Amino acid sequence: MSTVWISHRGVKTRAIENTLGSFDDAVSAGFTHIETDLRTTADGQIVLAHDADMTRLTGQAMEVEKSKADTLRTLRFPDGQGLLFFDEFMARFGHLAITFDIKPESGEKTLELLAQWLEKRPDCGELLSRCRFLFWRREQRDFWLTRFKQSVVLADEAECLKAGLAMAFRLPIPGAVTPGKIYALPHSFKGIQTMRSAVVQRFHRSGARVLAYLPQNNQEIEAALAAGVDEILTDGTIVSSQSESCCKS
Numbered sequence: 001m002s003t004v005w006i007s008h009r010g011v012k013t014r015a016i017e018n019t020l021g022s023f024d025d026a027v028s029a030g031f032t033h034i035e036t037d038l039r040t041t042a043d044g045q046i047v048l049a050h051d052a053d054m055t056r057l058t059g060q061a062m063e064v065e066k067s068k069a070d071t072l073r074t075l076r077f078p079d080g081q082g083l084l085f086f087d088e089f090m091a092r093f094g095h096l097a098i099t100f101d102i103k104p105e106s107g108e109k110t111l112e113l114l115a116q117w118l119e120k121r122p123d124c125g126e127l128l129s130r131c132r133f134l135f136w137r138r139e140q141r142d143f144w145l146t147r148f149k150q151s152v153v154l155a156d157e158a159e160c161l162k163a164g165l166a167m168a169f170r171l172p173i174p175g176a177v178t179p180g181k182i183y184a185l186p187h188s189f190k191g192i193q194t195m196r197s198a199v200v201q202r203f204h205r206s207g208a209r210v211l212a213y214l215p216q217n218n219q220e221i222e223a224a225l226a227a228g229v230d231e232i233l234t235d236g237t238i239v240s241s242q243s244e245s246c247c248k249s
Contacts, residue, residue, distance in 0.1 A: 016077040033097040045069040046086035179207030
Protein backbone atom coordinates (compact mmCIF):
# COMPACT_ATOMS: atom_id res chain seq x y z
CA MET A 1 0.00 0.00 0.00
CA SER A 2 1.41 3.40 -0.97
CA THR A 3 2.34 6.04 1.56
CA VAL A 4 -0.31 8.66 2.32
CA TRP A 5 1.06 12.20 2.00
CA ILE A 6 -0.57 14.86 4.18
CA SER A 7 -0.06 18.58 3.59
CA HIS A 8 0.64 20.34 6.91
CA ARG A 9 -1.43 23.57 6.84
CA GLY A 10 -1.04 23.55 3.06
CA VAL A 11 2.05 24.11 0.93
CA LYS A 12 3.72 27.24 2.26
CA THR A 13 6.35 28.05 -0.35
CA ARG A 14 4.23 30.83 -1.89
CA ALA A 15 1.32 31.34 0.49
CA ILE A 16 0.80 31.74 4.23
CA GLU A 17 -0.26 28.62 6.12
CA ASN A 18 -3.94 27.70 6.51
CA THR A 19 -5.07 29.97 3.66
CA LEU A 20 -6.87 29.35 0.40
CA GLY A 21 -3.57 29.83 -1.40
CA SER A 22 -1.66 27.27 0.67
CA PHE A 23 -4.37 24.64 0.25
CA ASP A 24 -4.81 25.40 -3.47
CA ASP A 25 -1.06 24.85 -3.85
CA ALA A 26 -1.36 21.57 -1.94
CA VAL A 27 -4.06 20.33 -4.30
CA SER A 28 -1.99 21.44 -7.31
CA ALA A 29 0.99 19.53 -5.86
CA GLY A 30 -1.06 16.33 -5.77
CA PHE A 31 -2.12 16.12 -2.14
CA THR A 32 -5.46 14.43 -1.49
CA HIS A 33 -5.14 14.74 2.32
CA ILE A 34 -4.63 18.05 4.12
CA GLU A 35 -4.19 19.01 7.77
CA THR A 36 -5.40 22.18 9.45
CA ASP A 37 -6.06 23.77 12.85
CA LEU A 38 -9.44 24.81 14.24
CA ARG A 39 -10.18 27.58 16.74
CA THR A 40 -13.32 29.56 17.56
CA THR A 41 -13.87 33.32 17.62
CA ALA A 42 -15.49 35.19 20.50
CA ASP A 43 -18.80 35.27 18.63
CA GLY A 44 -18.87 31.61 17.66
CA GLN A 45 -17.25 31.26 14.24
CA ILE A 46 -14.81 28.43 13.50
CA VAL A 47 -11.61 29.74 11.98
CA LEU A 48 -8.43 28.08 10.70
CA ALA A 49 -5.55 29.25 12.90
CA HIS A 50 -2.64 27.43 14.49
CA ASP A 51 -1.53 30.14 16.90
CA ALA A 52 -3.63 31.49 19.75
CA ASP A 53 -2.85 35.03 18.58
CA MET A 54 -1.90 36.63 15.29
CA THR A 55 1.49 38.09 16.24
CA ARG A 56 3.63 35.64 14.25
CA LEU A 57 1.65 35.96 11.03
CA THR A 58 0.46 39.57 11.10
CA GLY A 59 2.52 41.39 13.73
CA GLN A 60 -0.66 42.14 15.66
CA ALA A 61 -1.15 40.56 19.08
CA MET A 62 -4.82 39.81 18.50
CA GLU A 63 -6.11 36.73 20.35
CA VAL A 64 -8.35 34.59 18.16
CA GLU A 65 -10.63 33.35 20.93
CA LYS A 66 -11.16 36.87 22.34
CA SER A 67 -11.81 38.54 18.97
CA LYS A 68 -14.98 38.73 16.91
CA ALA A 69 -15.08 37.28 13.41
CA ASP A 70 -15.58 40.64 11.68
CA THR A 71 -12.49 42.03 13.39
CA LEU A 72 -10.40 39.01 12.45
CA ARG A 73 -11.56 39.29 8.86
CA THR A 74 -9.83 42.68 8.61
CA LEU A 75 -6.41 41.13 9.25
CA ARG A 76 -4.09 40.65 6.31
CA PHE A 77 -1.05 38.41 6.00
CA PRO A 78 2.11 39.48 4.13
CA ASP A 79 0.83 37.68 1.00
CA GLY A 80 -2.38 39.73 1.05
CA GLN A 81 -4.66 36.93 2.17
CA GLY A 82 -6.77 36.85 5.31
CA LEU A 83 -7.82 34.23 7.83
CA LEU A 84 -9.78 31.35 6.36
CA PHE A 85 -13.08 30.47 8.02
CA PHE A 86 -14.42 26.94 8.31
CA ASP A 87 -17.44 27.27 6.02
CA GLU A 88 -15.36 28.63 3.16
CA PHE A 89 -12.68 26.01 3.72
CA MET A 90 -15.17 23.13 3.61
CA ALA A 91 -16.97 24.52 0.57
CA ARG A 92 -13.69 24.45 -1.34
CA PHE A 93 -11.79 21.51 0.13
CA GLY A 94 -14.43 19.36 1.83
CA HIS A 95 -14.07 16.69 -0.85
CA LEU A 96 -10.54 15.90 0.37
CA ALA A 97 -9.39 13.79 3.29
CA ILE A 98 -8.81 16.17 6.20
CA THR A 99 -7.10 15.99 9.57
CA PHE A 100 -8.45 18.54 12.04
CA ASP A 101 -6.12 19.64 14.86
CA ILE A 102 -8.50 20.86 17.58
CA LYS A 103 -6.67 23.62 19.42
CA PRO A 104 -7.44 23.30 23.14
CA GLU A 105 -8.02 26.90 24.25
CA SER A 106 -11.58 26.94 22.88
CA GLY A 107 -11.80 23.26 22.05
CA GLU A 108 -15.17 22.60 23.71
CA LYS A 109 -16.77 25.52 21.87
CA THR A 110 -15.16 24.50 18.60
CA LEU A 111 -16.37 20.91 18.93
CA GLU A 112 -19.92 21.95 19.81
CA LEU A 113 -20.10 24.20 16.74
CA LEU A 114 -18.54 21.52 14.58
CA ALA A 115 -21.02 18.94 15.88
CA GLN A 116 -23.95 21.23 15.12
CA TRP A 117 -22.61 21.81 11.61
CA LEU A 118 -22.15 18.09 10.96
CA GLU A 119 -25.54 17.06 12.35
CA LYS A 120 -27.27 19.35 9.86
CA ARG A 121 -25.50 17.71 6.93
CA PRO A 122 -27.24 14.90 5.05
CA ASP A 123 -23.77 13.59 4.16
CA CYS A 124 -22.55 13.63 7.78
CA GLY A 125 -21.44 9.98 7.75
CA GLU A 126 -19.61 10.32 4.46
CA LEU A 127 -17.84 13.46 5.66
CA LEU A 128 -16.75 11.79 8.88
CA SER A 129 -15.34 8.88 6.91
CA ARG A 130 -12.86 11.32 5.33
CA CYS A 131 -12.05 13.35 8.43
CA ARG A 132 -9.73 12.63 11.34
CA PHE A 133 -9.15 14.45 14.60
CA LEU A 134 -6.20 15.29 16.82
CA PHE A 135 -6.95 16.38 20.39
CA TRP A 136 -4.68 17.92 23.02
CA ARG A 137 -7.05 17.36 25.94
CA ARG A 138 -8.58 14.00 26.80
CA GLU A 139 -11.87 15.53 27.96
CA GLN A 140 -12.34 17.17 24.57
CA ARG A 141 -11.61 13.89 22.81
CA ASP A 142 -14.08 12.05 25.04
CA PHE A 143 -16.76 14.68 24.41
CA TRP A 144 -16.38 14.25 20.67
CA LEU A 145 -16.44 10.47 20.76
CA THR A 146 -19.68 10.45 22.76
CA ARG A 147 -21.27 12.32 19.82
CA PHE A 148 -19.46 10.66 16.92
CA LYS A 149 -18.17 7.25 17.98
CA GLN A 150 -17.13 6.38 14.42
CA SER A 151 -14.58 9.20 14.27
CA VAL A 152 -10.94 8.41 13.61
CA VAL A 153 -8.83 9.97 16.37
CA LEU A 154 -5.05 10.12 16.11
CA ALA A 155 -2.93 9.15 19.10
CA ASP A 156 -2.26 12.22 21.22
CA GLU A 157 1.14 13.57 22.22
CA ALA A 158 1.45 11.46 25.39
CA GLU A 159 0.31 8.31 23.60
CA CYS A 160 2.83 8.88 20.80
CA LEU A 161 5.66 9.42 23.26
CA LYS A 162 4.85 6.25 25.19
CA ALA A 163 4.44 4.15 22.05
CA GLY A 164 7.53 5.60 20.41
CA LEU A 165 9.70 4.85 23.41
CA ALA A 166 8.32 1.32 23.69
CA MET A 167 8.79 0.49 20.02
CA ALA A 168 12.10 2.28 19.41
CA PHE A 169 13.86 1.07 22.54
CA ARG A 170 11.94 -2.18 23.13
CA LEU A 171 10.74 -1.05 26.52
CA PRO A 172 8.17 -3.29 28.21
CA ILE A 173 5.51 -0.59 28.65
CA PRO A 174 2.05 -2.18 29.15
CA GLY A 175 -0.58 -0.99 26.69
CA ALA A 176 1.91 1.20 24.84
CA VAL A 177 0.29 0.58 21.45
CA THR A 178 -3.40 0.27 20.64
CA PRO A 179 -4.32 -1.68 17.49
CA GLY A 180 -5.86 0.49 14.81
CA LYS A 181 -4.39 3.75 16.08
CA ILE A 182 -2.14 6.12 14.15
CA TYR A 183 1.04 7.22 15.93
CA ALA A 184 3.18 10.19 14.94
CA LEU A 185 6.90 9.42 15.05
CA PRO A 186 9.72 11.98 14.65
CA HIS A 187 12.87 11.19 12.74
CA SER A 188 14.92 11.02 15.94
CA PHE A 189 14.57 11.24 19.71
CA LYS A 190 17.34 12.50 22.00
CA GLY A 191 19.77 12.21 19.11
CA ILE A 192 18.86 8.60 18.33
CA GLN A 193 17.20 7.84 14.99
CA THR A 194 13.78 6.32 15.53
CA MET A 195 12.70 6.25 11.88
CA ARG A 196 13.90 2.72 11.16
CA SER A 197 12.17 -0.20 9.47
CA ALA A 198 12.50 -2.37 12.59
CA VAL A 199 10.63 0.24 14.64
CA VAL A 200 7.86 0.67 12.07
CA GLN A 201 7.49 -3.11 11.79
CA ARG A 202 6.96 -3.36 15.54
CA PHE A 203 4.09 -0.88 15.25
CA HIS A 204 2.66 -2.86 12.35
CA ARG A 205 2.89 -6.13 14.24
CA SER A 206 0.87 -4.45 16.99
CA GLY A 207 -1.79 -3.52 14.44
CA ALA A 208 -0.97 0.21 14.46
CA ARG A 209 -0.02 2.72 11.77
CA VAL A 210 2.93 5.12 11.73
CA LEU A 211 2.91 8.74 10.60
CA ALA A 212 6.29 10.36 9.92
CA TYR A 213 6.01 13.69 11.71
CA LEU A 214 7.34 16.66 9.74
CA PRO A 215 10.60 15.36 8.23
CA GLN A 216 12.97 18.30 7.87
CA ASN A 217 14.80 17.44 4.65
CA ASN A 218 15.05 14.95 1.80
CA GLN A 219 17.22 12.61 3.84
CA GLU A 220 14.61 12.33 6.58
CA ILE A 221 11.88 11.80 3.98
CA GLU A 222 13.87 9.04 2.31
CA ALA A 223 14.48 7.42 5.71
CA ALA A 224 10.74 7.47 6.43
CA LEU A 225 9.91 5.95 3.05
CA ALA A 226 12.60 3.29 3.47
CA ALA A 227 11.27 2.48 6.95
CA GLY A 228 7.85 1.77 5.46
CA VAL A 229 5.76 4.42 7.24
CA ASP A 230 2.08 4.56 6.41
CA GLU A 231 1.80 8.35 6.25
CA ILE A 232 4.01 11.43 5.98
CA LEU A 233 2.94 14.83 7.34
CA THR A 234 5.00 17.42 5.52
CA ASP A 235 5.54 21.15 5.19
CA GLY A 236 6.82 20.59 1.68
CA THR A 237 5.64 18.71 -1.39
CA ILE A 238 5.34 15.06 -2.31
CA VAL A 239 8.66 13.29 -2.90
CA SER A 240 8.69 9.86 -4.50
CA SER A 241 12.41 9.30 -5.03
CA GLN A 242 15.84 10.72 -4.28
CA SER A 243 15.85 12.44 -7.67
CA GLU A 244 12.93 14.65 -6.69
CA SER A 245 13.29 17.70 -4.50
CA CYS A 246 11.26 18.68 -1.48
CA CYS A 247 10.07 22.27 -1.46
CA LYS A 248 10.38 23.76 1.99
CA SER A 249 8.77 26.91 3.36
